[in-house]
Amino acid sequence: MRLELHKVKIQDVQFGDNTRINDGVLYVNRKELQELLQADKRLGKVEIELARPGERCRIVQVADVIEPRSKIGSQGSFGFAEKYTTLGEGETSVLQGVAIILSDCRGKGEATISGESHGNIIDMAGPGSEVSPFGQTLNVVLLPQPKDRVSGMDYQAALKMAGLRAATYLARAGENLKPDEIEIYDLPPLTEVMKSIDTLPKITYIFQILSLQFEPIPGEPTLFGKQAEGMIPTIVHPNQVLDGAITSAAPGLNVQTYQIQNHPMIKELYRRHGTELCFAGVILTVAHNNVADFDRMADISASLAKWVIGADGAVLTKTGGGAPELAMARTAQRCEQLGVKTAIAMLHMGADFKDAKYGASTIFSMPEVDTIVSMGVPYTELTLPPVEKVIGGPRSQSEDLTAKGEMVQWMGSIKGSLCQLGSSRLTAVRY
Amino acid sequence: MKESDDMLRVIHYVNQFFGGMGGEEKAETGPQVHDGFLGPGRAIQTALGSRGEIVATIICGDNYFAENIEGASEEVIKLLTPFKPDLLIAGPAFGAGRYGIACGAVCRAAMNQMRVPAVTGMHEENPGLDLYRNEVYIIPTEASARGMNVAVPRMVNLALKLAAKEKIGRPSEEGYFPRGLLVNEISNQTGAERVVSMLLKKLRGQSFESEVPRPNYDHVIPAPRIEDIRRAKIALVTDGGLVPKGNPDEIEMRTATRFGKYTLKGVDCLRPEDYEVRHVGYDSVFVRQDPNRLVPVDVMRDLEREGAIGKLHEEFYSTTGVANIVETMRKMGEKIAEELKVNGVSGVILTST
Numbered sequence: 216m217r218l219e220l221h222k223v224k225i226q227d228v229q230f231g232d233n234t235r236i237n238d239g240v241l242y243v244n245r246k247e248l249q250e251l252l253q254a255d256k257r258l259g260k261v262e263i264e265l266a267r268p269g270e271r272c273r274i275v276q277v278a279d280v281i282e283p284r285s286k287i288g289s290q291g292s293f294g295f296a297e298k299y300t301t302l303g304e305g306e307t308s309v310l311q312g313v314a315i316i317l318s319d320c321r322g323k324g325e326a327t328i329s330g331e332s333h334g335n336i337i338d339m340a341g342p343g344s345e346v347s348p349f350g351q352t353l354n355v356v357l358l359p360q361p362k363d364r365v366s367g368m369d370y371q372a373a374l375k376m377a378g379l380r381a382a383t384y385l386a387r388a389g390e391n392l393k394p395d396e397i398e399i400y401d402l403p404p405l406t407e408v409m410k411s412i413d414t415l416p417k418i419t420y421i422f423q424i425l426s427l428q429f430e431p432i433p434g435e436p437t438l439f440g441k442q443a444e445g446m447i448p449t450i451v452h453p454n455q456v457l458d459g460a461i462t463s464a465a466p467g468l469n470v471q472t473y474q475i476q477n478h479p480m481i482k483e484l485y486r487r488h489g490t491e492l493c494f495a496g497v498i499l500t501v502a503h504n505n506v507a508d509f510d511r512m513a514d515i516s517a518s519l520a521k522w523v524i525g526a527d528g529a530v531l532t533k534t535g536g537g538a539p540e541l542a543m544a545r546t547a548q549r550c551e552q553l554g555v556k557t558a559i560a561m562l563h564m565g566a567d568f569k570d571a572k573y574g575a576s577t578i579f580s581m582p583e584v585d586t587i588v589s590m591g592v593p594y595t596e597l598t599l600p601p602v603e604k605v606i607g608g609p610r611s612q613s614e615d616l617t618a619k620g621e622m623v624q625w626m627g628s629i630k631g632s633l634c635q636l637g638s639s640r641l642t643a644v645r646y
Numbered sequence: 647m648k649e650s651d652d653m654l655r656v657i658h659y660v661n662q663f664f665g666g667m668g669g670e671e672k673a674e675t676g677p678q679v680h681d682g683f684l685g686p687g688r689a690i691q692t693a694l695g696s697r698g699e700i701v702a703t704i705i706c707g708d709n710y711f712a713e714n715i716e717g718a719s720e721e722v723i724k725l726l727t728p729f730k731p732d733l734l735i736a737g738p739a740f741g742a743g744r745y746g747i748a749c750g751a752v753c754r755a756a757m758n759q760m761r762v763p764a765v766t767g768m769h770e771e772n773p774g775l776d777l778y779r780n781e782v783y784i785i786p787t788e789a790s791a792r793g794m795n796v797a798v799p800r801m802v803n804l805a806l807k808l809a810a811k812e813k814i815g816r817p818s819e820e821g822y823f824p825r826g827l828l829v830n831e832i833s834n835q836t837g838a839e840r841v842v843s844m845l846l847k848k849l850r851g852q853s854f855e856s857e858v859p860r861p862n863y864d865h866v867i868p869a870p871r872i873e874d875i876r877r878a879k880i881a882l883v884t885d886g887g888l889v890p891k892g893n894p895d896e897i898e899m900r901t902a903t904r905f906g907k908y909t910l911k912g913v914d915c916l917r918p919e920d921y922e923v924r925h926v927g928y929d930s931v932f933v934r935q936d937p938n939r940l941v942p943v944d945v946m947r948d949l950e951r952e953g954a955i956g957k958l959h960e961e962f963y964s965t966t967g968v969a970n971i972v973e974t975m976r977k978m979g980e981k982i983a984e985e986l987k988v989n990g991v992s993g994v995i996l997t998s999t
Binding site for chain 2: 428483491527529530560564580592638639640642644645646
């Protein structure tokens with residue numbers, strides 16, 4: 216399966232009469248995009264704002280971040296907001312340097328489960344912008360208002376759809392341009408992938424795509440256009456993941472769709488394929504919230520790795536907080552029991568690491584799971600200076616002045632500062 | 647020994663035994679000052695060399711200290727203040743429990759009250775370790791004084807670094823017990839690069855160091871089974887954050903420090919309009935629809951009527967279990983268990999989310 220990412224580098228974004236790219240500047244026809252998104256009957260007015268790096272601006276109640284992409288020569292839209300499209304092969308237009316930011320415009324109580332008063336934020340200047348990649352992208356912020364009597368879940372599904380539609384709409388502008396760069400992802404089927412490299416270890420990636428800690432949102436396209444809730448672990452080609460098969464399910468704890476589109480683990484396995492390892496597919500799984508399902512999903516994933524793929528080793532990541540950590544650890548343990556060596560990468564959440572007595576930075580303790588990479592701890596505090604402009608938040612309230620002022624935020628609430636998938640260089644060190 | 651301006655003024659703390667006063671029979675002796683070094687202080691002075699001088703040794707009986715830790719700490723601080731010390735070294739206490747506690751307490755007091763850097767040493771099973779390791783730099787030692795020659799140079803090295811306000815490296819580099827801090831640092835590789843490298847090393851049989859050590863959690867031994875469930879009084883306890891509307895006990899949504907107990911007298915079934923959920927770690931929509939899904943009062947009343955259990959305890963207990971401190975939860979658990987015991991409860995259904 217061969218995927219070509221045709222990347223057009225964008226240097227600036229502005230509103231303009233028609234949506235196009237000229238000399239590296241993306242012009243957005245605000246009205247046209249607005250009308251496209253407002254066609255969704257669940258949404259009222261959809262405001263669109265721009266936020267560029269260096270501007271003293273803060274985006275609040277951020278729900279997800281999506282890179283503009285479209286399938287060249289296809290009528291479908293990225294992430295299945297429209298017609299079904301074959302993913303993973305062919306050419307995909309990418310607007311590099313641009314991000315679509317979804318801001319949840321409901322009242323605070325509904326929009327923020329994190330307990331932070333402004334939800335997840337993105338700062339475009341100052342220390343907050345330095346810790347997140349989205350402080351350095353040209354951001355097109357979507358602010359969809361919910362229509363009256365639309366349920367919270369329907370609104371959240373509509374919000375995600377709006378982001379996916381906008382991603383396709385913007386990336387279409389790059390389809391007929393000569394790309395600045397073409398990235399090629401080409402990997403043969405599992406039956407042939409070992410040819411001529413059969414001395415290298417076969418490595419698979421077990422990717423937890425959804426956490427059932429939170430009630431899944433019906434209608435949110437998290438896996439090939441559908442909600443992944445009821446799935447059993449399954450094998451996909453890594454190109455399908457890179458090409459929009461998976462989006463970050465709300466509430467997206469430290470995983471954004473943008474990071475899945477640029478999946479750091481998949482890119483890393485590709486980079487080493489053929490020299491140090493043989494990249495043998497991706498196993499998708501879901502983190503349940505009870506022991507019976509932990510065991511069930513762990514056994515199915517491990518069996519796929521061992522008996523279907525024949526993997527020598529597996530890397531694992533998680534999504535969400537505590538229960539997903541246990542689900543991942545149980546899966547790694549089951550792999551080890553079947554003879555598939557594992558290494559896991561994780562953020563520290565849920566454990567009481569302040570009490571040195573337990574030496575705890577994981578909530579599990581399994582002798583077989585002994586190969587762990589730390590990707591940081593979300594509870595570091597950062598003081599953010601005041602800003603001139605706040606984008607997002609509930610419209611029904613008068614302008615929220617507290618969001619403009621200096622604020623102390625924990626790292627985990629700065630969207631993009633932490634990554635469950637391995638893109639950041641953070642590591643938590645025990646002192 | 648000659649004093650010079652750049653020579654650190656060091657205080658050494660020892661117990662009655664290492665201070666040469668005697669054994670248990672002198673353990674009630676209060677703190678006193680001895681000029682210069684004494685006992686193990688000689689080894690410390692040798693390790694300090696010309697960088698520091700032990701200007702005084704404080705000696706205190708172990709029982710005297712252990713019986714009134716705060717008072718004794720105060721007395722020690724009063725005694726050492728006139729010496730204007732730059733550094734405090736306590737022990738090492740090896741496996742001696744009361745001595746370890748005294749060393750930890752003196753170090754903490756010196757650091758917190760006088761801003762004087764302090765170091766001690768003890769064996770990993772010394773009870774002073776868990777009491778003070780979060781605040782005090784403690785060097786691992788053997789259980790007995792045979793480990794003196796190894797421990798002292800390590801203690802002195804770390805103490806000199808602290809006095810010079812140098813950056814203190816990782817526990818494995820500097821040789822102290824980890825202190826319960828988890829600090830974000832920037833690696834030269836991404837998480838993805840590191841985890842793939844680590845897996846390849848593991849597969850090749852090469853040595854690698856996991857970035858996350860395995861925690862050593864306590865094992866909970868289950869209570870013996872209930873002899874006759876049909877006569878037993880059963881209580882409902884949850885960490886799912888169910889509280890009466892308005893959250894009267896102000897239970898926190900994460901890292902809770904409190905629990906509440908709420909009456910079930912005359913309650914046959916929990917009504918959704920009476921309760922709310924304070925918890926950020928799960929989606930509480932189904933509990934808010936029907937609180938009995940978390941705290942199953944409805945079925946417990948059925949079982950009560952059927953005679954399957956003796957009685958449902960007339961209060962349910964609730965707190966919030968998300969990102970909690972183990973020690974806080976242990977105390978809450980002890981308090982709840984104590985109250986349940988007093989009320990004749992012999993079994994608990996604990997629902998977690």
